[in-house]
Amino acid sequence: MEQALDGLDRRAFRWRTGREGKVKVEDALGTIVEEVRKNADLHQSMMQWRRDFHRHPEIGFGEHRTAARIAELLRDWGIEVTTGVGGTGVVGIIDGCRGLGRSIALRADMDALPIVEQNDFAHMSAHHGLMHGCGHDGHSAMLLGAARHLADGRDFAGRIVLIFQPAEEVLTSGAREMIADGVLDRFPFEAIYAVHNYPPLAPGTAAVRTGPFLASADSFHIEVTGLGGHGAQPHLARSPVAPACEIALALQRIASQSVNALDNCVVNTTMVRTGDTHNVIPDTALIGGTVRCFREEVRKDNAAEIDRIATNIARAHGCEAKVDYVWGHPATINTAREAERAATVLTSLLGDRQVITDHPQIMGSEDFAYFLQQRRGAYIVLGQGGSMIHNPRYDFNDEILSTGAAYFVGIALSELAGGPAKPSGS
Secondary structure, three states: OOOOOOOOOHHHHOOOEOOOOOEOHHHHHHHHHHHHHHOHHHHHHHHHHHHHHHHOOOOOOOOHHHHHHHHHHHHHOOOEEEEEEOOOEEEEEEEOOOOOOOEEEEEEEOOOEOOOOOOOOOOOOOOOOOEOOOOHHHHHHHHHHHHHHHHHHOOOOOEEEEEEEOOOOOOOOHHHHHHHOOHHHHOOOOEEEEEEEEOOOOOOOEEOOOEEEEOEEEEEEEEEEOEOEEOOOHHHOEOOHHHHHHHHHHHOOHHHHOOOOOOOEEEEEEEEEEOOOOOEEOOEEEEEEEEEEOOHHHHHHHHHHHHHHHHHHHHHOOOEEEEEEEEEEOOEEEOHHHHHHHHHHHHHHHOHHHEEOOOOOEOOOOOOHHHHHHOEEEEEEEEOOOOOOOOOOOOOOHHHHHHHHHHHHHHHHHHHHOOOOOOOOO
């Protein structure tokens, strides 16, 4: 269907080895990105796919149209496809023509957000209340572009597993559901890579780091119960309002007073709700917030501290506090070998001054973390500029589609040309 990469010189994508047999990825990668970026057909195809996905956004586990379109394209290119993995997930398999070898995975997310879009361009959402406000339309289009090239040439040994994941934005997690559905056993791979657009960085730049990159994301909900009554007779009641206010303020001090200053951490009270009118003491007050950190020990300590603070303050006021701590996604932790390989590929694509390998940790979260708990891998961000994600005026920057596709191609060929991986955990 698409002729995006038909005109490319296949010799540019073959890896050259030195006298010691080590792969010189830098030489080939520079040529890869140059050819991909110059290919107008490839860029046009990815832009059309991306804008079609943007026009028809679908919420997590409801990506039926998106998944069907992705599966159709993959099959058109001769890629073995399995649908319905973990709900609406799509998995494609590309085997190289050079025989058996290692297996690696490339992952893109597909779902949209429940946001009313405020853009007015031609490809704005056709479904009121839903929009691609996080760029997953672009991530899917980039991986499709890479898949088209990899399937056309297949000039590698081993296997590439393409994972189009549903429901990254929901707590139940498409990554976790795909793992529960056996994606790791049904389609085995040794390492996995993912890309996300990142508006704070300019187009033509990227960032990756070894170790924890994105934070874990938990939430808490506290119900403080007292005894309602007349506002003029507080001595006959047990107001939950004062303890709720004290709890909200006390929780704000956890990050500064209870957590080691060397550990990045956020404990943020974002909601306090109680009462309906000025002269009635309510029975209950509700408090909610978010917790972000990068180490499991800190995560567990935060949960215990929230419970301790809420319980004791409520008790001191003659009230009770019920704490519901919701464990969300864990921290996204890149393994050293894969983060270094990603940095090498990105440097070949963008230049060493455009790749940040010591980027500050990001307090946002990603359910890609569940894959990284099971396999080695790396998560990188590509600069795209413009509005922040989860904004009703956000739109993915089509300018970076070719860079993302070239990165996926480069990391795949780099991995499959690079020889045996180090043992897990190294």
